[in-house]
Amino acid sequence: xxxxxxxxxxxxMDGQLVDWRSANIHVLxxxxxYASSVFEGERAYNGKIFLSRKHSERLHFSAGQLDFQxxxxxxxxxxxxxxxxxxQGLTDAYVRAVAWRGAGEDMGVSSARNPVHLAIAAWExxxxxxxxxxxxxxxxxxKWKRPSPETIPVHAKAAGLYMICTTSxxxxxxxxxxxxxxxxxxxxxxxxxxANIFFVKDGExxxxxxxVFL
Numbered sequence: 001x002x003x004x005x006x007x008x009x010x011x012x013m014d015g016q017l018v019d020w021r022s023a024n025i026h027v028l029x030x031x032x033x034y035a036s037s038v039f040e041g042e043r044a045y046n047g048k049i050f051l052s053r054k055h056s057e058r059l060h061f062s063a064g065q066l067d068f069q070x071x072x073x074x075x076x077x078x079x080x081x082x083x084x085x086x087x088q089g090l091t092d093a094y095v096r097a098v099a100w101r102g103a104g105e106d107m108g109v110s111s112a113r114n115p116v117h118l119a120i121a122a123w124e125x126x127x128x129x130x131x132x133x134x135x136x137x138x139x140x141x142x143k144w145k146r147p148s149p150e151t152i153p154v155h156a157k158a159a160g161l162y163m164i165c166t167t168s169x170x171x172x173x174x175x176x177x178x179x180x181x182x183x184x185x186x187x188x189x190x191x192x193x194x195a196n197i198f199f200v201k202d203g204e205x206x207x208x209x210x211x212v213f214l
Contacts, residue, residue, distance in 0.1 A: 005021065006021060007020050007021070007123070008020060009087070009088050009123075010084065010087040010088065011023040011084070011119055011120070011121045012080045012081075012083060012084045012087075012119065012120040012121075013117070013118075013119040013120075014117055014118060014119070015072075017083065017084070017087055020121075023119060023121070025100075025102060025103075025117070026102070026103040028103045028107060029100065029101070029102045029103045030100075030101035030102065030103065030104070030106065030107070030111040030114050031100035031101050031102070031159065033107075034101075034109060034111065035158065035159045035160030036066055036068065036100060036101040036111060037098060037099065037100035037101070037158065037159040037160075038059060038062035038063050038065075038066060038098070038099050038100075038156060038157055038158050038159070039059070039062075039096060039097060039098040039099070039157060039159065040055040040056070040058060040059050040095075040096070040097045040098075040157060041094065041095075041096055041194075042055045042081075042094070042095040042096075042097070043093075043094060043095070044085060044090065044091065044092060044093045044094075044095055044122070045091075045092055046091055046092065047085065047091040049081060049085075049095055052078060052081060053074065053078060055097070056074045056077040056078055056081075056097070057074055058157060059077065059097055059099060059157070060074060061155075061156070062153075062155075062156035062157045062158055063099055063116075065153035065155065065156035065158070066153065066156060066158055068099075068101055068111075068116050069116065070099045070116060070118055071116055071118070072118055077097065077118070077120070080118075080120050081095055081097065081120055081122075084120050084121065084122045085122055088122050088123070090122055090123075090124065092124070093122045093123060093124055093125070094122065094123055094124070094125035095120065095121075095122045096120070096121050096122070097118070097119070097120045098118070098119050098120075099116060099117065099118045099119075100116070100117055100159075101114045101115075101116055101117075102114055102115050102116070102117045128194065128195065129178050129179070130178075132178045137177075137178035137179060138176060138177040138178055139172070139177060139178065139179055139180065139181050139192065140168070140171065140172035140175055140177040140179070140180040140181070141180065141181055141183075142164070142168035142171075142172075142180040142181060142182045142183075142193070143168070143171070144164040144167070144168055144182065145182060145183050145184055145185050145187075145190075146182050146183070146184040146185060146190040146191070146212050146213050147185055147212070148185045148212065149211075149212055154212045154213060155210075155213075155214065157214055162193075164182075165193035165194060166193075168180040168182070168193050169193045169194075172193075179192045179193055179194070179195070180192060180193050181197060182213075184212045184213070185212070188208065189208050190208055190212065190213050191208070191210075191213045191214070196208075196210075196214075
């Protein structure tokens with residue numbers, strides 16, 4: 001499949017549909033340097049996005065946790081997601097909404113004067129774990145831990161929180177594993193790099209309490 005920046009189609013960006021290859025940002029965008037970006041990963045089935053509104057609400061919540069406000073309402077985000085699915089001719093798809101602080105008057109840590117942007121893209125994407133979905137996945141144990149809520153906004157779906165996910169996923173794949181499992185700062189089982197984890201014990205399904213992760 002073609003690289004993600006070199007595809008046909010449309011992406012919704014700041015209120016309008018633009019050609020896929022034209023959905024670009026400036027290299028001095030604040031988000032690129034200081035991780036002032038939040039996002040949602042959603043799945044559409046038969047034309048309907050699973051828990052769509054809750055995702056849009058969480059996107060607003062995450063932005064607030066990073067001290068910025070998305071200039072579009074939840075209703076406007078919902079309409080934009082449907083517009084993208086229609087433009088792409090997709091009914092079963094992955095939907096990515098992302099909001100970030102762009103380039104502006106500020107280029108230090110402070111970025112209060114910089115504009116906030118929003119983009120929404122959708123594409124066909126199969127199982128996250130590929131064949132492992134049916135055959136079983138080997139899981140590595142990450143060397144990093146999910147941090148304390150006193151150190152970072154753990155309930156925001158923020159780009160910066162995924163740095164340890166990327167490095168842990170790479171380390172796991174190098175060992176022939178599909179993913180890595182995080183413990184939290186207390187040593188309890190938390191989550192994987194891009195998915196929650198569930199256990200079956202004595203016929204019951206258990207999952208960790210999401211008190212320090214999504």
